[in-house]
Amino acid sequence: MxxxxxxxxxxxxxxxxxxxxxxxxxxxxxxxxxxxxxxxxxxxxxxxxxxxxxxxxxxxxxxxxxxxxxxxxxxxxxxxxxxxxxxxxxxxxxxxxxxxxxxxxxxxxxxxxxxxxxxxxxxxxxxxxxxxxxxxxxxxxxxxxxxxxxxxxxxxxxxxxxxxxxxxxxxxxxxxxxxxxxxxxxxxxxxxxxxxxxxxxxxxxxxIPTPKVKYTKENGVIAIDTNASPIHLAIAEVSKTGELLSYQTISLHNLLGFSQNSKDHREWILAHQLLDLAIQKNKAIAIENLKKLKKGRRGDGKTKLRKILYQWNAKKFLQKLKRVAMLKGVEIIEINPA
Structure with a gap:
């Protein structure tokens, strides 16, 4: 295209x-x-x-x-x-x-x-x-x-x-x-x-190339969960039968001090690193459904949380992750954040 x-x-x-x-x-x-x-x-x-x-x-x-x-x-x-x-x-x-x-x-x-x-x-x-x-x-x-x-x-x-x-x-x-x-x-x-x-x-x-999907949930998934307090990514490798194989966290706190452009650039790098991990493990990626991600609202009593959500937009990062997955032929599975 x-x-x-x-x-x-x-x-x-x-x-x-x-x-x-x-x-x-x-x-x-x-x-x-x-x-x-x-x-x-x-x-x-x-x-x-x-x-x-x-x-x-x-x-x-x-x-x-x-x-x-x-x-x-x-x-x-x-x-x-x-x-x-x-x-x-x-x-x-x-x-x-x-x-x-x-x-x-x-x-x-x-x-x-x-x-x-x-x-x-x-x-x-x-x-x-x-x-x-x-x-x-x-x-x-x-x-x-x-x-x-x-x-x-x-x-x-x-x-x-x-x-x-x-x-x-x-x-x-x-x-x-x-x-x-x-x-x-x-x-x-x-x-x-x-x-x-x-x-x-x-x-x-x-x-825009349109590669075929090579890495699917048939071999399990790399599940990525975004967390705001403290701000980090939780990454779990799961087998096709649902067994937890490995687990790690990646802190995102260092992103908060950067300008929007610098933050975007580092998010793209992180997205590529996560997709490379999925390819290495021959697995799909599971992420939270973008339409169901919660946002902090004024009056909810969570001022600190709202400030973090304002400084780092999880939805925008997951959008980047989906685009990189499309280019690399990795299946993306969206699930309810709950």
């Missing part, structure tokens, strides 16, 4: 300026590639890609070659049987109206320029650790996008994205990222950035 997910970037002012300049250069390359593609198709030229690539290399010698290839890829997405107005036809037509003046006209002009000049796309590949020029990386426990600006120079942008619900494919993407970092078995993803109202937004496109 091929999916595309949206996110937002947070950059330092000087890094944003560098990125916008890079966007301008590649956006120009996309427009030139498109116009050349139209002309070469009319002439029925063989291998137009090579000619376009050679011309863009001449015009943009400081643009990394992968950005050149990606510009041609983007140009091929536009129809060549009719003219394309880069920046948007409707906006362009509005700007052509003489009655528009002042702030209204300036606002439309800014919006049109952003759409026309504010694009950066990079096609990924497995051999380039997912994506050579725009690569997701962990930086101090937080997800960042490393953007190549040229001459082996990079800028790092903080990725702002939270899963909207337990079905959000962003959970799967994060599970796949961490798996690739740990195993060095990378997957390709394409990143496209857009400038809008002075902010940088992005989309990442990738294919």
């Amino acid at each position: 091929f999916v595309s997910l949206q996110f937002k970037l947070e950059l330092k002012n000087e890094d944003k300026e560098k990125l916008i300049k890079l966007m301008h250069r590649q956006s120009s390359a996309i427009r030139i590639a498109y116009n050349m593609l139209r002309d070469l198709e009319k002439e029925k030229t063989r291998n137009p890609h090579a000619q376009i690539y050679h011309r863009l290399r001449q015009l943009f010698p400081d643009l990394p070659t992968k950005y050149i290839d990606s510009a041609i890829y983007k140009a091929k997405q536009y129809p060549t049987d009719k003219p394309v107005v880069f920046g948007g036809k409707r906006l362009f037509e509005k700007l052509c109206k003489n009655h528009l003046t002042g702030k209204v006209r300036e606002g439309l002009k800014k919006q049109w320029k952003e759409q026309r000049q504010g694009t950066l796309i990079s096609i990924g590949s497995k051999s380039d650790k997912g994506n050579r020029l725009t690569r997701f990386e962990d930086l101090n426990g937080q997800l960042h996008l490393r953007i190549t600006t040229g001459n082996r120079e990079f800028i790092y942008a903080k990725v702002l994205r939270e899963p909207s619900n337990n079905k959000d494919k962003w959970l799967t993407f994060m599970a796949m990222l961490l798996e690739s970092w740990q195993t060095k078995n990378y997957f390709a993803y394409t990143v496209e950035l857009k400038l809008r109202d002075g902010e940088v937004y992005g989309s990442v496109s990738f294919e």
Whole structure:
């Protein structure tokens, strides 16, 4: 299954300026590639890609070659049987109206320029650790996008994205990222950035694998229980006949002091460790039913408990666990917390 997910970037002012300049250069390359593609198709030229690539290399010698290839890829997405107005036809037509003046006209002009000049796309590949020029990386426990600006120079942008619900494919993407970092078995993803109202937004496109379930309850389960006081995980290995084979606890108290992004990263690592244990034992995973997890409520007399539940969300962790299990082919069994 091929999916595309949206996110937002947070950059330092000087890094944003560098990125916008890079966007301008590649956006120009996309427009030139498109116009050349139209002309070469009319002439029925063989291998137009090579000619376009050679011309863009001449015009943009400081643009990394992968950005050149990606510009041609983007140009091929536009129809060549009719003219394309880069920046948007409707906006362009509005700007052509003489009655528009002042702030209204300036606002439309800014919006049109952003759409026309504010694009950066990079096609990924497995051999380039997912994506050579725009690569997701962990930086101090937080997800960042490393953007190549040229001459082996990079800028790092903080990725702002939270899963909207337990079905959000962003959970799967994060599970796949961490798996690739740990195993060095990378997957390709394409990143496209857009400038809008002075902010940088992005989309990442990738294919979600659908492995068959290999590790089932036929061989027993690894039962995982979340506990809030003291905050920890209780892990019990149970045979297929219900016999307790081993038991251990993992303290989660150290997670409480981290920022949300750092906490998320460490939870992903923990989820992978638990699934690796299930695979090692050739067993399924049993967890509490997400819909029946209790929450602390104001007025219940359990202030300390509510504070812990606020700092660590068991449901969000179990959502991560389910996504990693899906990717690793491990059966997940949800049972009543009681």
